[in-house]
Amino acid sequence: MTGFLFENAWMIPALPLISILLIGLFATGSNARVAGIIGSVAIGTAFLLTCGLGLSYLSSAEAGASAVTWSIEWLRYQDHLVVSLGTLIDPISLLLLFVVTSVSLLVHVYSIGYMAGDEGYSRYFVFLSLFTFSMLGLVLAPNLLQMYVFWELVGVSSFLLIGFYYTLPEAIAASKKAFIVTRFADLFFLAGILVLGFFVHQWIVDSEWGGVTATALQSATATQALDFATINSEPVLANLKAQPGVFGLDLLTVAMLLVFIGAAGKSAMFPLHVWLPDAMAGPTPVSALIHAATMVVAGVYLVARLFPGFAASGDALHVVAAVGCFTCLFAALIACTQRDIKRVLAFSTLSQIGYMMLALGVASAEHPAGLGAAMFHLFTHAFFKALLFLGAGSVIHAVHSNDVADMGGLRKKMPLTHATFLIATIAIAGVPPLAGFFSKDEILGAALDGEHHLIFGVGLFVAALTAFYMFRVYILTFLGAHKSDGAAKAHESPPIMTIPLVVLGVMSVCGGWIAVSQFVLPGVELHAHLLVMGLSVAAAVVGIGAAFWLYGGQTNRAQSMADSMGGIYRLVQNKFYIDEVYLLVTKMIFRFIAAPAAWFDRHVVDAAMNLSAAVVRWFGARLNVLQTGQVQTYGIWMINGTIVILLFLWLVQR
Amino acid sequence: MFPTPTITHWLTLSALLFSIGLYGIFTRRNAVGVLLSIEMTLNSAILNILIFNRFVASDEVDGQVLVLFIIAAAAAEAVVALAIFVSFYRHRHTLDVTQANHICDQGNSTS
Amino acid sequence: MSWLSLLILIPFATALAVVATPDSKWYLRRWVALFGTGVVLALSLVMSVSYMQVVQQRGGDASVLTISQMEFEQSIPWFKSMGIEYHVGVDGIAMAMIVLTAIIIFTGVLASWEVKERSREFYAFLLVLVTGVFGVFISVDLFLFFLFYEVAVLPMYLLIGVWGTGRKEYSAMKLTLMLMVGSALVLVGMLALYHAAGSQTFDLNKLAMVDYSRDLQQWVFPCVFVGFGVLGALFPFHTWSPDGHASAPTAVSMLHAGVLMKLGGYGVLRVAVYLMPEGAKQWALFFLVLTTINIVYGAYAAIRQTDLKYFTAYSSVSHCGFVLFGLCSLNLMGFKGAVIQMFSHGIMTGLFFGLIGMVYGRSKTRDLTQMGGLSKRIPWLATSFYIAGLASLGLPGLSGFVAESTVFLGGFFGNRWVDATTMRICTLLATSSIVVTAVYVLRGLSRVFQGPMTKPEFSQMQDATIPEKLCTGILVATLAIVGMYPPVLIDLIEHAILPIANRF
Amino acid sequence: MYIQPEIIVVVTAFAVLGMEMFLPPRHRVLETPVCLLGLSTALASVVYLMIQGDGNFLDGQFLFDGVAGWFKVSFLLAGLLTVLLSADLLNGRFKIVAGQDRELIHRGEFYTVVLFNLVGSMFLISATNLINLYVCLELATIPLFALVAWRRNDPLSCEAGLKYIILGATLSAVVLFGLGLLYGLSGSVDLFTMGDNLSFGPATKLAIAMVVVGVGFKLTLVPFHMWAADVYRGAPLPVAAYLSVASKAAGLAFMFQLFYRVLGNVLLDVSMAVAVLAAVTMTLGNLVAVVQTNVKRFMAFSAISQAGYLIMGFLAPDGAPSMVYYMLVYVVTNMVVFGVLVFYLNETGREEIEDYRGLSRTNPWIALVLMLGLFSLAGIPPLSGFVGKFFLFSVASKAGFHWLVAVAAVNSTISLYYYLRIVRQMYIEPGFENDPPLRASVSIVTALGVSTVLMVVLGIVPFFYETIYEQTHNWIASSH
Incomplete structure (x- = not known):
């Protein structure tokens, strides 16, 4: 895998970093307006580079090839434990690169309009660029420690952006909560790194691999304990699997579970999900980028990166499946009861990430289809969820409220927003031929193939729930009558904000037609499940129907239904306390x-x-x-x- | 009649004298009495040296010479002592050594 | 004459120059001090570069050495009959510490730009203190080491006592006495080693060649460890630190937390661990537990603090725990992590205390509960504060992470003399402090800088002046450079750490 | 002629006495320069003799060697500084300060007594037989009684004299008894012969115990220290200064004679007792000093604890150089501190610790000097006190008394605490209102200057210690 773009893949994360410096230098005081342009241009260039990289990968490399195309020695702990900064190019990193750069670009553009006039305008773009830089670094990480480094950096940029409105107490509280909860999870990630670092290092030293490489310090290119390539190699996994860990688990499972807790924290899996709904206190484009499309799926990405490890462990994968499954149900239930439009979307995000985790969990070394499905869903979800958030942002921008009870009837006022939001809603609901349908279908198919019938059932139910709560929001927001002055005075957002919506709308429609799974897992054949397709379409229809039945007309069916549920409804509404x-x-x-x-x-x-x-x-x-x-x-x-x-x-x- | 006193007898005498002197030093309240007791202990020491000169190193007169010097020094000491006593008496109108505790009254605080 | 001697001569000469300034021109003193420390800073940077070159030229395989290789050595017999020499030299560890010291004192002078009250004595004492610190780092002779060590500790009393705030006399006295008790223990240990080695020499590297008996090491090691540990804020001998830091004036806090506390770790490494590997093996477990307590307990105690300086002081207790923890790991990574942490914490805490001083100068309060919303008026200081805070919670990209991750790995890798499970439990406990640190750092910072402005007078605040910007800028840049490109530091220290690590 | 320094001092003493008798009062002020000149000449001749090398006089009755030379240097320095420190008081410049009569009277006689005392001490270290030793000990003691009670108009001075002489005379009787025993046990008055003949029997132990009392009294070892506080408090301050150094040096000289010459064979047997004595002395001295409020009493206890450090040198056979060196260091350092105390008492009549507040403003240089002096006493580098203490500790460590090193080092810390109390008053506390800047007289400045420079130089320039080391080693080798 050679070529200018491969060997200089570092430029992709470097561009946002440069943009930070440029904004810091030039976009001060009255020049603040430049910040958005600098940021957008930088990330736009990065997007183009990513596209170029992807194209040359598709054209030059073998399918599924993976290589570290560039690296420098960064942190030298000791022999065989030298951490490099590098760029790992393989299908999933390319996939994520594409998602991150494209969504980030759109969010940057959207933010130019959304944040216009804010006194922290250039600060906002600095943070946004910081985030993009970190996320790209995370995606490209060829070793666990680089992953951790950028993992933390995305955490802190998320923290900074959630607390962007630093005079609002709830924003401060939310930012702290987000940081501390994810940090708590990262603690386990770090512990996992320590465990893997030690035992893999031990294995390298003991095995013949240790003899091959130089003994002295100049061993940056030698086998390193924390490289994904090393960790995921079969002898290492077999060795770890054979060693006893704690609590009767084998070492591999322990390590993978520790890492998974880290992943669960960042991806807001139950019970570490508490920070994500609160994180909506940040500016809405931020929620779209960080808390819907990119950062929160880092956990999924991490599990996918270490999939051979999880698969070899087996038990760890079951935990992933269970947690994913539970979270997707749990969050979907809560989403049905929330009134804050962003919170509904947040819980929806939780639920969808749960879906992805579930998909990873049902995969196995022999049947890795779930892995592809998870990546596929990650891909499609990024677009329609970003779209939903940006649409919601557009609405909030217009109505100056987050509460769906204050909206209603915006279909006429904001036609473009309405149209794109509707597309996204249909996409997430899993109606063919929009993006969500394909990826969700693949996940359900993988679950069924893997003989995970319970998970399949839950998945199906959640699909219905998803359709229900999304249409609930859609109906309450765009249909019916105006419920507040803000809604009455609302008007369409400027083109700088609506163009990204349109682009995302296109992606939400077409995203599902791309064979992401084949790209990720070349050679794994997928067979269409007509049964699954039928069931999932049926679930979507049921959900949509229920939503219209409850909220469509001027009835109080929803209220009475809620009343009839009593305590359970309150329990759910209060997010299970x-x-x-x-x-x-x-x-x-x-x-x-x-x-x-x-x-x-x-x-x-x-x-x-x-x-x-x-x-x-x-x-x-x-x-x-x-x-x-x-x-x-x-x-x-x-x-x-x-x-x-x-x-x-x-x-x-x- | 009496057996010839041996070195042990003499040393015992000197030790007794020494003890009596010390006792006097610590019990007499009058400074002059204390001074007398000091002279007594000095005398016991002198006696001691003479005894040793006689019984241990009788072929030399070093001990006797030493004693002469001691007597002179003791006299000097007594002179200085008496002078100080006089000036002390002028201030306090007493020679009671237990009264000589004004320094501590002033400076002995436990902050 | 070796270049190294300049490192003590220049600050001392500067101190004399400050004393010689006329009464009426107080502002002259700060320029004199700035010039002197600037020269030292430049010198230290030049020397570290040339050190790297010298080491590279020398070549050879450092992985087989067990005796530290000193460069720029100079040795003049002093008290010949005792074998005491004026013997200076540096290895990478010392070089790193010298650069740290130079940075901190330079920025410290900038941070005390506005000291007008008795400024002559202030700068003079400050520079004498720094002379002592440099002296410790360049000493190869243990006697010289100890001598400078005490020179470095004592001016602190006056600096805190005269220019401090709050219960300054009490704090200054407590600090001085506790540190002196520590140095008393060091003295006992070092004399025992000296005589056990034949009463011929105090040269550290010659002392290191002697095999001390197990019994001797068994009692000398804890003496020396605790003795230096007091300065390194070893639990339970850390209590001078919160009071001392809280009372000290800005530059002194910077210097003290930034550099002086490092003398403790440096001493433990150079004297206790280096000279007495057997003792270290026997006591590693004990001190490992103690330092784990340090880390976790300091962090928890910091949560409850409301005074910014106490807050930072407890955080220092926790972070200095990492230094000692790393040293107790008795392996390459542990030592390396400890040294990096010394450097990193030095810069970070220097930045912290510098900023606290600057904020305090504006808000007239250090009470967290009284402050709020300051970042609107003082964005520069707020940003720097956040960077310091993020460094302190171990954010990658800033030096704290480099240090802490190395220490954690060192701890987790463990050694042959401490039960692996215990070691790992301790490491994980220590690791858990990163969450607690995040809690208190974010809590503290958001109190001060975020939220609505709590007092109307805060709206009159001015952002950093140029000296202040320079001061914080240098420190932030150092944090970032080391954090983003750790080889800068690691290349410097690695060759020096290998010989020590090879003894185990 | 190896006795020439002593002769010079004696001649000076008589000259001064003669001047006092025959000169009119207004010319008696010349006595001070004469006295200084005499002492300086004596010092010069000691140095000259030391360069010349060892020698003896009167058939070996009087030995001049390196150690004796260094002791004599210490004595003469102490004498010189005392003369300088007392000059202001004798001049009547501070006749009445703060309502109290401060003047010292009878200049010539004062000097004479001081000089005789010095001669006694100087002979003490050169004596080689018991008779000489005893007479010199008395000569080094009795004049001190008179000096303490010198200010006869001051009741405290007389009281101090009374106490001092009663205890001193008692103790000299006890010492004499012990010396008599040693004489009896060895059958000789020649110190070397005595040393050869003695064995470590029960009677020897009794003799040692009794002789140690005498040493302890002069060196203020616990529990023979109790006079010190009262006497220092009552005596005129320059006399207290002299007492704290000259008397202590004489005690050490006596101890050298005794321990190295007479008891050289049994030195190791008594080392545990010495260690305990040292530990108790330094600890008690320090603990009590902590609670003192009067600087004189404070310095008394400080001096007591210093004695504790000093005798650590006896723990190992080669500890002698450390002790000689520390003696020299202690003389100059203590004189620095006492010099400032004298100065401050003269100028303001204040002698409580808290009275020192604001000294750093009224006279920054004096404050700096006092601070350095106190730091040197506390053993803070790079001052000579640190080096001296370090060498002493090293001796104890070499002898295996690690616990004693620990005790001593912790004691140093405690001592730092109370020394810092004064520093705190000078530098940290706000001063008295309206205190004018204080100016020091020429004699005080000279005394402080000389002693401060010496205090610093002794610790930094290795020449002194190295020479002492070499000469003392020869001395120990020859004294067995």
């Missing part, structure tokens, strides 16, 4: 660990130090009393001293 549980745990940590630690430090440790000083003074004062001023007492002390010395000399032998 998971947030409250977290709050409680956090408070407990504050109250029962942090406060005692601080108290202990001041009142025990420090007091002990002060006590030693006090003891010295106390002794000093006591001994000072001996100085009575009585000369005869002094004399007696001296004579006693003589006697003591005498006794000492007699009794104590050296």
Whole structure:
């Protein structure tokens, strides 16, 4: 795999990095307007490079080929543990590159309009470029540590963007929550890296591989423990599988589960999902880019990257499937009850990522179809979900409210937004021939092929739920009458915002026609499941019908249905009170660990130090009393001293 | 009648004298009494040296010479002591050594 | 004369020059100080580059050495009968620390640009302190090392006592005494080593060639470790640190947390671990547990702090724990991580304290609960603060991550003398502090800089002045350079760490 | 002629006395330069003799060697500095300060007594037989009684003199008893012969115990230290300064004679006792110093703890150079501190620790000098106090007394605490309002200048220690 573009693939992430510098240098004060243009041009160039890269990959490389096309030594821990920064080019990284650069480009363009006039305009684009840079670095990572590095960087740019409106308390709280929850998950990721680093390194040193490479420090090109290529190689996996870990699990499973917790944190899988709905406090384009299309699927990407490991472990993959399955159901249920349009979309995102995880979980080394399906869904989801968010952003921009109860009847006011939003809604609902149908169908097919009937059932049910809640939102937002002044005064967004919508709309329609699965998994044959197709279309129709039945007319069927559910409805509406549980745990940590630690430090440790000083003074004062001023007492002390010395000399032998 | 005193007897005498002197130093309240007791202990030491000169190194007179010097030094000491006593008396109108504790009254605080 | 001697002569001469400035021209002093420290900074950078060249020219395989190779050596007999020499030399570790010191003192002078009250003494003491610090880093002779070590500690008393705030006398006294007790322990240990080695020499590398008996190492190692550990904020001897930092003036906090606390780690590495591998093996577990407590406990205690300086001080306790933790790992990565962490934490905490000083100068309060929304008025400081905070929570791309990940790997890889499971549990516990750090850093920063502005007078604040921008800019740039391209630092220190690691 | 320094001092003493007798009062001020001249000449001749090499006089009754030379240098330095420090008081410049009579009277006699005392100490280290030793010990002691009580109008001075003489005389009797025993046990008055004849029997132990009392008294070892606080407090401050160094140096000289010459064979047997004595002394001195408020008492306890460090040198056979060196260092360092105390007491009549507040503003140079002096006492590098202490600790460590090194080092920290209390007053606390800048007189400046320079130079220039080391080694080799 050679060629200018391959060997200079680093330029793709470098472009946004340069854009940060340029914005920082030039887009200050009154020149802030330039920021958007700089950012867009940079990412646009990156997009073009990505396209070029993809084309030359398709034309030159073998299908499914994978290679590190460029790398420099970055962090040298020790022999066989030298971390490089590099670019790993293979189908899934190319796929993600395409998704990230394209969605990012569109979001940049959209943001020029959306953020116009904001006082933090250039700051916004700096953060956005930072995010893009980090995400591209993550996608291209050829080793686990580079992945982690950019993993953290996307986390922090997400943090910065969620807290973009830094005077709003809820934005600050949400940003902190997002960062801390994902960091908590990253802790396990890091632990996984430590485990893999140690045991893979051990294996390299013990095996003949260790002998082959140079012993000295100049071994950047030698086998490195944290490279995906090393970790995913069969002897290493077999070795890890053979070693005992903890809790009766084998080492490989332990390592993969640790990594998966990291992935679950970033992808907001249950129970680490709590940050994502709150993250909607950030600007809407940010939600579209980070919290729908790209960053949150990093977890899926990570699992896909380490798929051989997960597959070899088996158990770890089952956990992935279970978590994905549960999250997709759980989030879909909550999505049905939320009133904040962005929150509905957020829960929908959760649910869809759950879908992808589920797809990964049902795959196996022998039947990797799920992997392809997951990537396919990732691809299509990125577009229609970004579209939904940007559409929602357009609506919010117009109505100045997030609450669907304030909207309604926007179909006429905002025709373009309406049309694209509708396309996306249909796409996500899984109606053929739009994008979502194909990818979802493939996932369900994979589940059925893998004999995971329960998962298949849940998947089908969630498909219906998805159609239901998405149309619920659609109906409440665009159909019916205006429910507020804001909605009445709403008007279509400027072209700079609607053009990205249109582009995304096109992708949402056509995305499913691209054979992503074949691209990702060349040689794996896929057979069409007419049964699955039928069932999934039926589920979508049922969902859509239910939505229209409940919300379509001027009835209060929805309300009465909610009332009839009673406690369960409230439970779901309050997101199963998971947030409250977290709050409680956090408070407990504050109250029962942090406060005692601080108290202990001041009142025990420090007091002990002060006590030693006090003891010295106390002794000093006591001994000072001996100085009575009585000369005869002094004399007696001296004579006693003589006697003591005498006794000492007699009794104590050296 | 009496057996010839041996070195042990003499040393015992000197030790007794020394102890009596020390006792006096620590119990007499009058400074002059204390001074007298000090002279007594000095004398015991002198006696000691003479005894050793006689019984251990009788062919030399080093001990006796030393004693002469000691007597002179003791006299000098007594002179200085008496001078100080006089000036102390002028301030306090007493020679009670237990009264000599004004320094501590002033400076002995335990801040 | 070796170039190294200049590193102590220039600051000292600058101190004298400051003293010689006329009374009326206080502003002259800061320029003198800035010039002197600037020269030192330039010198240190030039020297580290030439050090790299010298090492490369020398070539050879460092992976078989067990005795540190010093460069730029100079040795003048001093007290011959005791074998004491004025013996200076550096290896990569010392070089890195010298660069750190030079950066911190240069920025420290910038941060104390507005010190007018008794500025003559202030700069003089500051420069004397730095003389001591440089002295420690260039010493090869243990006696000289100890001598400079104490020279570095003592001016702190006056610097905090005179120019500090709050309970400054108490803090200054506590700090000085605790550090001195530490150095007392070091003294006991170092004399025991000296005599065990035949009372001939204090040369560290010659002392390192001696095989000390197991019994001796068994008691000397903890003495020296704890002795230096006090300065490295080893639990439970860290309590001088919060009070001391809270009371100290800006530049002093910077210097103290940034450089002086590193002397502790440096001493542990150079004296305890290097000279007494057997002792280290025996005690590794004990100190590993202690330093784990350090890391986790410091982080939790930081959560509850409301004073910005206490907050940073506890975070320093936690971060300095990483240094000692790395050293207890007794392997290449542990040592490497410890040294990187020394450098990284030095810069980071210097930045932190510098910024706290600058913010305090504007807000007149350090109470987190009183502040809010400052970033609107002081975006430069806020940005720098955020970068420092992110470095402190180990964000990749800033130096903290490089250090911490190396330490964690070192800890996880462990060694043959400590049970692997214990080692790993400790490492994971230490790792868990990254979450706690994130909690308190974000909490603290968002309190100060985000949200609505809490006091009307805050709206009058001015953003950083040019010296302040220079100061924070240099520190931020250093954090970023090391974080983004770690070989800058790793290439410098690796050759020096190998001999020490090879002893295990 | 190896006795020439002593002769010069004696001649000076008589000259000064003669001037006091025959000169009219207004010319008596010349006594000070004469005295200084005499002492400087003596110092020069000691140095000259040291360069000449070892020698003896009167058939070996008087030995001049390296160690003796260094001791004499210490004594003469102490004498010189004392003369300088007392000059202002004797001049009557500070007759009444803060409502108190501060003047020292009878200049010529004062000098004479000081000089005789010095001669006693100087002979002490050169003596080779018991008779000489004893007489010199008395000569090095009795004048001090008079000096302490010198200010006869001051009740405290008289009281201090009373205490000092009662205890001193008692102790000299006890020492004499012990010396008598040693004489009896060895059958000789020649110190070398005595050393050869002695064995470590029970009677020897008794003798050692009794002799140690005398040493302990002069060196202020615990529990023979109790006079120190009261006497320092009551004595005129220059006398206290002299006491703290000259008397201590004489004690050390006596101890050298005793331990290396007479008890050389049993030195190792008593090392545990010495170690305990050292530990107790330094600890008690430091602990009590912590709570003092008066600078004189404070310095008394500080001096006590210094004695504890000092005798650590006896723990190993080759500890002698460290002790000689530390003695020299201690003399100059303590004189630095006392010099400032004298200066401040003269100028303001203040002698409480908290009275030192604001000194760094009223006279920054003096404050700096005092700070350096205190740091040197505390053993802070690069001052000579640090080097000296380091060598002493090294001796203890070499002898295997690691616990003692730990105790001593921790004690150094405690001492730093109370030394820093003064530094804190000078630098941190706000000063007295309206205190004018203080100016020091020429004599004080000279004294402080000389001693400060020496204090710094002794620690940095290796010449002094190296020479002491070499000469002391020869001395120890020859004293067995």
